[in-house]
Amino acid sequence: MDREFEAPAQxxxxxxxxxxxxxxxxxxxxLSALARLQRVAEQQYLCRQDSxxxxxxxxxxxxxxxxxxxxxGRRQILAFVFPGDxxxxxxxxxxxxxxxxxxxxxxxxxxxxxxxxxxxxxxxLKSNIRQLQSLVLALTFDQLxxxxxxxxxxxxxxxxxxxxERLPGASRDCIDLPMTRLDIADYLGLTPETVIRTLARLRxxxxxxxxxxxxxxxxxxxxxxxxxxxx
Amino acid sequence: MDREFEAPAQxxxxxxxxxxxxxxxxxxxxLSALARLQRVAEQQYLCRQDSxxxxxxxxxxxxxxxxxxxxxGRRQILAFVFPGDxxxxxxxxxxxxxxxxxxxxxxxxxxxxxxxxxxxxxxxLKSNIRQLQSLVLALTFDQLxxxxxxxxxxxxxxxxxxxxERLPGASRDCIDLPMTRLDIADYLGLTPETVIRTLARLRxxxxxxxxxxxxxxxxxxxxxxxxxxxx
DNA sequence: CGGTCTGTTGAAAACGATCAATACGTGTGG
DNA sequence: CCACACGTATTGATCGTTTTCAACAGACCG
Numbered sequence: 001m002d003r004e005f006e007a008p009a010q011x012x013x014x015x016x017x018x019x020x021x022x023x024x025x026x027x028x029x030x031l032s033a034l035a036r037l038q039r040v041a042e043q044q045y046l047c048r049q050d051s052x053x054x055x056x057x058x059x060x061x062x063x064x065x066x067x068x069x070x071x072x073g074r075r076q077i078l079a080f081v082f083p084g085d086x087x088x089x090x091x092x093x094x095x096x097x098x099x100x101x102x103x104x105x106x107x108x109x110x111x112x113x114x115x116x117x118x119x120x121x122x123x124x125l126k127s128n129i130r131q132l133q134s135l136v137l138a139l140t141f142d143q144l145x146x147x148x149x150x151x152x153x154x155x156x157x158x159x160x161x162x163x164x165e166r167l168p169g170a171s172r173d174c175i176d177l178p179m180t181r182l183d184i185a186d187y188l189g190l191t192p193e194t195v196i197r198t199l200a201r202l203r204x205x206x207x208x209x210x211x212x213x214x215x216x217x218x219x220x221x222x223x224x225x226x227x228x229x230x231x
Numbered sequence: 232m233d234r235e236f237e238a239p240a241q242x243x244x245x246x247x248x249x250x251x252x253x254x255x256x257x258x259x260x261x262l263s264a265l266a267r268l269q270r271v272a273e274q275q276y277l278c279r280q281d282s283x284x285x286x287x288x289x290x291x292x293x294x295x296x297x298x299x300x301x302x303x304g305r306r307q308i309l310a311f312v313f314p315g316d317x318x319x320x321x322x323x324x325x326x327x328x329x330x331x332x333x334x335x336x337x338x339x340x341x342x343x344x345x346x347x348x349x350x351x352x353x354x355x356l357k358s359n360i361r362q363l364q365s366l367v368l369a370l371t372f373d374q375l376x377x378x379x380x381x382x383x384x385x386x387x388x389x390x391x392x393x394x395x396e397r398l399p400g401a402s403r404d405c406i407d408l409p410m411t412r413l414d415i416a417d418y419l420g421l422t423p424e425t426v427i428r429t430l431a432r433l434r435x436x437x438x439x440x441x442x443x444x445x446x447x448x449x450x451x452x453x454x455x456x457x458x459x460x461x462x
Numbered sequence: 463c464g465g466t467c468t469g470t471t472g473a474a475a476a477c478g479a480t481c482a483a484t485a486c487g488t489g490t491g492g
Numbered sequence: 493c494c495a496c497a498c499g500t501a502t503t504g505a506t507c508g509t510t511t512t513c514a515a516c517a518g519a520c521c522g
Contacts, residue, residue: 068372068375068376070376070380070461074380075380076375076376076380078372078375090368091361091362091365092365092369096372097372130322131322133321133364133368134322136368137364137367137368137371138327140368140372140375141299141309141327143375144307144375145299145301145307147378147379148307148378148417148419149301149305149306149307149420152477152478180499180500180501181500182500186379187379189378189379190478191478191479191480192500192502193478193480193502193503194478194479196501196502196503197478197502200502200503213487213500213501230305382509382510383509383510411467412470413468421510421511422510422512423468423469424470424471424510424511424512425509425510425511427469427470427471428510431470431471444468444469444470444518444519464521464522465520465521466519466520466521467518467520468517468518468520469516469517469518469519470515470517470518471516471517472513472514472515472516473512473514473515474511474512474513474514475511475512475513476510477508477509477511478508478509478510479507479508479509480505480506480507480508481504481505481506481507482504482506483502483504484501484502484503484504485500485502485503486499486500486501486502487499487500487501488497488498488499488500489496489497489499490495490496490497490498491494491495491496491497492493492495492496
């Protein structure tokens with residue numbers, strides 16, 4: 001089923017990105033013609049909350065946080081996004097969130113109308129978009145369960161398991177965290193102190209170690225799974 | 232903009248349901264031909280978590296809870312649904328949630344494939360489906376913020392405001408709650424005791440009163456808004 | 463009348479938040 | 493190269509909210 005294809009040489013399209021899955025070369029070329037490759041430094045906004053929703057992003061390298069801010073200063077990170085992830089497939093008037101890079105980041109930017117118009121011509125692309133929209137909703141439901149039901153330790157373990165699955169280059173031997181403790185806290189509905197203390201307790205239990213504040217090594221994956229999966 | 236239309240006499244389609252917005256009579260008839268009107272008693276499942284996702288529901292009367300269960304016995308209610316609400320527009324293999332009626336409930340049941348196939352023929356229907364999918368995602372993002380950032384009192388006030396907007400027949404003078412304290416707790420990431428105590432404190436402040444456990448009267452809407460909106 | 467389920471209240475405990483101080487790491491300018 | 497500043501990470505002490513456990517009240521039903 002996984003048809004092989006040749007991406008246009010000038011494009012940096014990632015074959016692993018689900019938006020491009022199973023598209024033949026000529027369709028990939030049309031997609032590629034729509035995209036503009038962009039680059040931002042650390043802590044820059046790809047888009048701001050409440051700005052007109054006219055673009056769709058596809059992360060190529062780096063990492064970013066999808067965040068919702070309130071004027072009272074509180075922040076909820078809705079998702080972390082990594083290479084291959086798509087942002088902005090819903091069709092709303094305005095972005096309901098801001099997207100901020102956590103490190104120097106490159107991404108493809110599609111005009112939303114153009115992408116949707118093309119998807120009307122290319123059934124494969126439309127199918128990929130549908131599946132991605134459904135995937136985002138499913139992941140968001142998982143997060144609702146996490147925020148509503150899980151305890152701090154379970155949240156942290158789930159978070160580590162998420163990174164293992166989705167962060168490129170992460171293995172149980174070494175997870176290199178692109179986000180700060182505050183970012184993690186705002187993602188999990190905790191405070192940075194609780195994040196730190198929970199990690200410290202997991203370290204004290206021998207479940208993991210932290211050679212540096214930015215890198216986590218999991219030693220007892222079984223434990224992490226049983227704490228994070230909550231089945 | 233709101234075109235008037237005549238719904239087929241034999242159909243009970245609600246004009247207020249966004250799925251049917253701006254559809255001409257002949258298209259409504261084709262939709263109606265797809266739907267089967269169903270009826271369930273209280274506490275019955277319209278669909279069960281992990282069962283094949285082959286149907287789409289549209290609540291006509293009653294109320295239901297969209298819930299996710301874990302085998303450890305915990306439960307997160309992802310949403311409450313009321314007349315006019317649509318459930319199951321994502322295209323996944325299986326339902327990621329169960330839908331349980333909170334009272335005797337009637338609903339239209341569409342075959343998922345048939346509905347999507349029809350939407351390929353009717354651009355208006357397709358547009359409505361798109362908008363509904365985006366709306367669900369936006370509401371879910373709101374809920375992520377609520378669960379991650381808001382305190383118990385803010386959660387309760389936001390919940391009351393949600394009911395005022397979405398529960399048919401609700402007014403500030405009287406909200407008739409179709410769900411139990413435990414349902415509310417599982418929706419807001421609290422315990423039933425905390426829900427009760429928070430409501431008791433709001434009552435003690437004179438912000439609201441509760442003539443019976445199932446009915447809430449809001450006396451100080453300004454306060455409820457400033458607590459629930461968190462701006 | 464007894465049983466069950468939901469709602470309510472109380473007391474105590476636990477978890478996570480808050481406040482405060484300190485350590486660490488990096489980059490800058492002297 | 494060192495001194496310093498700044499931001500992040502860490503730790504400690506304390507506080508407060510929410511949870512937990514327990515008991516009881518009320519409604520509904522058999």
